[in-house]
Amino acid sequence: MAKPRVLLLIPPLTQLNTPYPATAYLTGFLHSRGYETAQADLGLEMVLRLFSRSGLERAFSRIKQTDRPWRGEVQQILALEDAYLETIEPVIAFLQGKDPMLAPHLARPGFLPEGPRFAADRRPGEGSLAASPTDTARHRATLYIEDLTDLLQSTVAPHLFLNRYAEQIMQATSSFDRIEDALTRPLSLTDELLLEALRPHLHRTVPDVVGLTIPFPGNLFGALRIAQAIKAQSPPTVIVLGGGYVNTELRRLEDPRLFQYVDYVTLDDGERPFLCLLEHLAGGRPELLLRRTFLCRDDRVIFRDGSHEPDIPMHELGRPTYAGLPLTDYLSILDSLNPMHRLWSEGHWNKLTVAHGCYWKQCTFCDVGLNYISRYEVTPTDVLIDQIEALIQETGQRGFHFVDEAAPPAALKALALRLLETGLTISWWGNIRFEEAFSPDLARLLAASGCIALTAGLEAASDRLLERMKKGITVDQTARVAAAFRQAGILVHAYLMYGCPGETIADTVDSLERVRQLFANHLLQSAFWHKFTATAHSPIGLNPAAEGLTILGPTFGGFAENDLRHADPNATCPPWLGEGLRAALLNYMEQAGFDIPSQRWFSHRVKPPRVTKTWLTQALAASSAVPLTAERRCVWIGGRPVVAATGRTRTKVILPTRTEDFTISLASPHAEWLLRFLHESTPSPSRRNHAYPRLAEVRDRFPAAGARGFDRFSRGSAWQSIRQAGLLLV
Numbered sequence: 001m002a003k004p005r006v007l008l009l010i011p012p013l014t015q016l017n018t019p020y021p022a023t024a025y026l027t028g029f030l031h032s033r034g035y036e037t038a039q040a041d042l043g044l045e046m047v048l049r050l051f052s053r054s055g056l057e058r059a060f061s062r063i064k065q066t067d068r069p070w071r072g073e074v075q076q077i078l079a080l081e082d083a084y085l086e087t088i089e090p091v092i093a094f095l096q097g098k099d100p101m102l103a104p105h106l107a108r109p110g111f112l113p114e115g116p117r118f119a120a121d122r123r124p125g126e127g128s129l130a131a132s133p134t135d136t137a138r139h140r141a142t143l144y145i146e147d148l149t150d151l152l153q154s155t156v157a158p159h160l161f162l163n164r165y166a167e168q169i170m171q172a173t174s175s176f177d178r179i180e181d182a183l184t185r186p187l188s189l190t191d192e193l194l195l196e197a198l199r200p201h202l203h204r205t206v207p208d209v210v211g212l213t214i215p216f217p218g219n220l221f222g223a224l225r226i227a228q229a230i231k232a233q234s235p236p237t238v239i240v241l242g243g244g245y246v247n248t249e250l251r252r253l254e255d256p257r258l259f260q261y262v263d264y265v266t267l268d269d270g271e272r273p274f275l276c277l278l279e280h281l282a283g284g285r286p287e288l289l290l291r292r293t294f295l296c297r298d299d300r301v302i303f304r305d306g307s308h309e310p311d312i313p314m315h316e317l318g319r320p321t322y323a324g325l326p327l328t329d330y331l332s333i334l335d336s337l338n339p340m341h342r343l344w345s346e347g348h349w350n351k352l353t354v355a356h357g358c359y360w361k362q363c364t365f366c367d368v369g370l371n372y373i374s375r376y377e378v379t380p381t382d383v384l385i386d387q388i389e390a391l392i393q394e395t396g397q398r399g400f401h402f403v404d405e406a407a408p409p410a411a412l413k414a415l416a417l418r419l420l421e422t423g424l425t426i427s428w429w430g431n432i433r434f435e436e437a438f439s440p441d442l443a444r445l446l447a448a449s450g451c452i453a454l455t456a457g458l459e460a461a462s463d464r465l466l467e468r469m470k471k472g473i474t475v476d477q478t479a480r481v482a483a484a485f486r487q488a489g490i491l492v493h494a495y496l497m498y499g500c501p502g503e504t505i506a507d508t509v510d511s512l513e514r515v516r517q518l519f520a521n522h523l524l525q526s527a528f529w530h531k532f533t534a535t536a537h538s539p540i541g542l543n544p545a546a547e548g549l550t551i552l553g554p555t556f557g558g559f560a561e562n563d564l565r566h567a568d569p570n571a572t573c574p575p576w577l578g579e580g581l582r583a584a585l586l587n588y589m590e591q592a593g594f595d596i597p598s599q600r601w602f603s604h605r606v607k608p609p610r611v612t613k614t615w616l617t618q619a620l621a622a623s624s625a626v627p628l629t630a631e632r633r634c635v636w637i638g639g640r641p642v643v644a645a646t647g648r649t650r651t652k653v654i655l656p657t658r659t660e661d662f663t664i665s666l667a668s669p670h671a672e673w674l675l676r677f678l679h680e681s682t683p684s685p686s687r688r689n690h691a692y693p694r695l696a697e698v699r700d701r702f703p704a705a706g707a708r709g710f711d712r713f714s715r716g717s718a719w720q721s722i723r724q725a726g727l728l729l730v
Contacts (some may be wrong), residue, residue, distance in 0.1 A: 002044035002236070004208035005036045007201060011193060011222035013041035015344070016331040019044075021403060022213040022243055022270070022321040022565040029271050030212075032318030035278065038205045038677030039324050042226065043165070043219075044663040045191060045197035047350045048159075048329060050152070051092050051145065053085050059189060060085075070155070073116045077151045078142035080113040084148065087112060087571035091141045095331040106137035114682060124196055140333040144331065163331070164218025165190075169203045169377055173217070175557030178256045183224055183261070186220055195229045202230070203337030207237060209281065211274065212262075212669035214243040227261040238281060240274070242266040247372060247560050248537065249507045250294075253303075255603055257557035259296035267292040268371035270354075271312040271706055283391035294372040311371075314356060314379040322350075327395060338589045340453055340491040343429060347551070349707045354379055354415060358405040358435060362470045364539040364547070365497070365532065373405060390424060409437035410456040411729055416637065417692075429453035429491075434478040441728040443488035449636045453491035454565040458527075459512035460500050468502060468547075474620040475514055480525035483620055494518075499573035501540065501547040507604055508577055511610035515690035518615040519588040529581045531573070534564045630696035638726025643671070655725035663726040664703050664718045669703040674722070677701070681727070697727060722730045 014350050023039040039579045049055050056655040059080050063074070068102070092107060105111050121143055131139065132231040146162070158175040161171075169182045187195070210230055212223040212614075218302035227239045239262040245270050258265070266273035273292045277284040287295075290304035332346040343349075357376035361368040368374060376532070379387075392398055407430050419426065432438065434456045460466060463474050482492050496515065498508050518524040534541045534549060541564055544551050552565040580602035587593030599606045612618075644653075644663065651671035655662040666674060680693050702710035713719055 001639070002282070003035050005205060005565060006030060006038070006211060006278070007205045008037065008039040008208035008211045009198075009201075009223075009226060010041040011214070011219045011226055012041075012046050012190075013161065013163060013218060013222065014043060016044065016162060016214060016333060017345050018330055018348045018351075019217065019322060019325050020213065020215055023211075023321065024322050024325070024351065025317070026211065026213075026270055026274065027323065028254055028318045028320040029312070030274070031321065032277075033275065035452065038201070038207070040197075040201045041325055042194055042197050042201075043222065043322060044326075044330060045330075046194040047176050048092070048195060049193040050157070050190060051088055052303070053089055055193065056085055056088055056148070059152055059156055062189060063151075066155075074151060074155060077113070077115050077147060080115075080640065083113040090386075091144060092331070094114050094137065095145075095333060096140055096329055097332065100134070103134045103137040103675070106140055107133045111142050112140055113147075115144075115193045117143040117147045126491040135337060138332065142333040146335075151261065152189070152345055157188055159188055159221065160190050161218070163657040164216065165222040166405065166663045167617060169221050170217035173249075173560040175553040176257050176559040177557070179221065179224065179559075180257055182221060183228060183519070187225075191225055194225060198226055198229060198611065202204075202233070204409055209240060211236045211240045211242065211270075214241055214245040217245055217249075219243070220245060222252075224261050226545060231261060232481070238262045238263045240266060240277065242270045244271070244372070244452055247370065248535070249366060251537070252556065252561050253294050253559065254301050256296045256299050256301055258559070259301070265294040267294075267446065269311050269375075271317060272307070272309060276307050276309075280527065293372070301356055311375065314353075314377050315383045318422055319387050320350075320352065321389075322395055328395070335699045336589065338526055340493050341589060343453055343491075345495065345652075347399060348395065348397050349399045350388075351397060351403050352379075352384065352387055352391070352403050354402045354404050354407040354411050354430065355591070360406060360472055360601065362472060363457075363459075364469045365500070367537040368519050368537060369542075370537050370541065376409045378408065381411070381418050384415060385418050385424065388424065398525075400426050400428040402428060404431050406431060406433045409435070412446060413442060414449070416445045420637065421685060421687055423685075425659075426450045427452050429455070431455045433690065434458060434475055436481060438481045438484060439483040439730070440487055441730050443484040444726075445488060445637065445728050447490055450486075451490055453493070453525075454485060455493040455495065458494040459497045461496070461505070461514040462503075462507050465503055465507060469500065476622060477620040479518060480524060480618055480622075482518060488522050490524045494524050495526075496527055496529040496581075498518050498529060499571060501549060501568055502533075502570045503573070503575065505572050505574075506610065508573075509599055509602075509606055509609045510611050512581060512601065513611040514615060516588065516594060516598055517611075517613075519595040521616055522713075523616075524588075524699065527585055529585055530579055531577070534566045536561045536564060574604070597702040611616060621627045630694060630699075632695045632729040633692040634681040634695060634698055635679070635692055635728045636726055637680045637683070637728060638678075640682075641675055641678055643675070657725055662721045664721050666718060667703075670713070671705050678727070 008026055008062050010020050010023055014020040018237060027037045027039045040720060063078065074154060088397050090099065090102055094102045101329060128313065149160060150164055159165050210227060230237050230239060241262050250265060251267065253265060253370050264277060276285060277293040280290060288306040289303060291307040293304045295302055295304065306377050328350060329349050334346065355378040358373050359376050361373055366373060387402060429452055458478050459469065459471055461475050466473060486494050515527065534544060540547050544566060548570050550567045552567055582594060584601040598606065598610050601616060642654040644652040644654050649668060650665050651668045652663060652665050653671055653674065677698055699707040699710040
């Protein structure tokens with residue numbers, strides 16, 4: 001049999017501003033192995049069909065045909081039907097960046113119909129983050145889309161949310177019962193639009209195999225609606241499920257009813273299982289030698305993992321590709337002026353991975369035993385640069401989001417140096433751990449290479465809880481790392497948890513006070529606080545008694561298993577705690593509310609924090625200067641030095657940067673040493689295969705007095721100016 005034709009689909013709904021990367025990764029890999037592969041984002045296409053004049057006409061018609069007595073907000077929008085029909089397509093074009101000159105019109109009241117979202121839009125600290133006319137227009141357009149989404153979700157499109165689809169069906173999914181019941185119901189309006197978007201792709205590609213990625217719970221129902229339609233139209237088409245949700249929640253899959261809709265379910269990284277499956281379908285591999293794959297035989301779910309081939313190494317994955325995805329059709333919405341928060345919802349980001357898995361993999365709340373965490377492998381820097389260049393050529397976009405679990409400092413350092421050596425200009429951000437390997441010098445190096453923002457898990461801002469969860473960091477350390485990024489001009493987002501094992505209300509209030517100080521001093525720009533949940537595959541979920549927890553459920557019903565309900569006699573976590581934390585963060589991210597005592601954010605009386613008001617000042621003061629250790633490499637990111645004047649014994653040297661110049665006067669032998677040393681430390685194409693000078697070598701070559709003389713020199717003002725101008729020790 002010839003190689004099967006493959007169609008990879010992104011079901012609704014992840015992000016509206018950029019494609020979820022799973023299909024781009026797998027498409028690039030399959031192309032490198034000679035498979036004819038196409039991809040499509042049906043979530044985006046469904047939304048664009050809905051938010052069009054014809055889509056809204058269908059929606060308004062259906063709403064008016066029902067006999068239900070709609071509440072006042074629905075009636076308000078229905079009364080403005082004509083205004084919505086006239087404005088929807090210009091608004092979508094503007095959010096796609098196709099009609100930017102519409103901004104002044106959208107920014108002022110009177111053009112867009114204003115529904116309940118506009119009335120409720122009172123952002124904390126309004127005015128502290130200045131909004132340009134374009135930002136104002138985008139924010140007003142976002143409110144307009146949210147008003148329509150609320151209308152449709154409460155009437156004829158109950159599954160619709162802007163970043164997920166039918167997520168309410170995914171509650172209590174230990175059994176397949178609720179999902180099956182939903183799939184037997186008549187199609188909603190958005191279901192119809194979804195399937196209308198599907199048909200042209202099936203007609204165009206005539207696939208033998210359709211792959212559906214399920215990264216989140218809010219993608220499963222849409223994926224199964226797609227699978228249901230394909231099976232009805234073309235029963236021989238093979239349908240495969242994979243993705244993050246499958247990898248974490250369907251590892252004990254037993255219910256054969258899922259296989260009425262799909263043929264195979266693969267776990268973990270998809271490249272090897274998919275390749276084995278395609279070889280099997282082509283007649284080149286027996287079923288027993290499939291890799292990490294569920295299938296159904298005689299109404300019984302079987303797991304096949306007979307292949308002994310390893311996962312595809314990072315250097316053999318090929319180049320991700322967005323071919324076939326309409327990058328210019330994605331929508332940039334704006335629900336916050338916070339510069340860090342905006343990265344998730346604005347513009348296209350090319351997605352790549354610096355390293356697979358996590359090099360730490362000890363946190364007790366994390367799925368450290370599963371493949372996506374446990375298999376740690378760094379992408380070779382040359383491969384990463386090749387992927388970056390290929391994606392720039394393909395997309396015309398120089399923005400990159402590295403989607404690592406935790407990008408390692410050494411790999412980021414190597415990437416930054418290579419970007420500087422090749423002169424490759426990109427803007428990038430990614431996820432790290434708050435560890436002190438991210439020194440001020442490394443932060444400056446990353447910023448020089450194009451790093452604009454970093455995200456990291458602080459989790460509980462309490463050393464006692466961090467130690468208990470084996471996070472491997474302290475809160476003081478986090479503050480110093482965040483300060484290093486702040487000094488380098490890099491934005492920082494922190495992931496936070498509350499209700500951790502053993503966490504008391506006092507612990508939570510203390511954490512909020514530390515977070516308040518971090519925000520007030522601009523060391524954090526954004527954060528998200530979510531409630532701790534024990535998961536089935538984490539060390540806590542596997543051995544809850546070790547943390548003093550009792551698992552209460554749910555009882556496994558043959559389908560999904562991940563989030564576990566638990567009781568913790570040593571912790572206190574009432575619902576109002578999360579409400580207060582979220583309210584405080586909303587204000588902090590808008591640069592407001594710092595003068596409100598931390599305990600005042602909660603609706604119930606709590607004791608003031610035990611954290612002193614000077615905690616952050618003391619934590620930062622405890623930071624020592626970068627030790628001049630011999631193994632550090634010297635990297636010069638300043639401009640080319642200029643000899644301004646040469647006297648009989650002294651030389652004046654100008655050290656230019658892109659924002660200011662530094663002028664120093666040195667003894668002539670020291671100036672010659674400096675010029676040679678900075679030249680050897682400058683990233684360039686020729687530097688690529690040669691190591692940067694070690695500090696020990698630089699000290700030894702210092703004129704006349706050698707290392708002892710250099711140590712005296714390094715305590716003077718000239719050395720400090722050289723460091724400020726761009727000499728990094730990394």
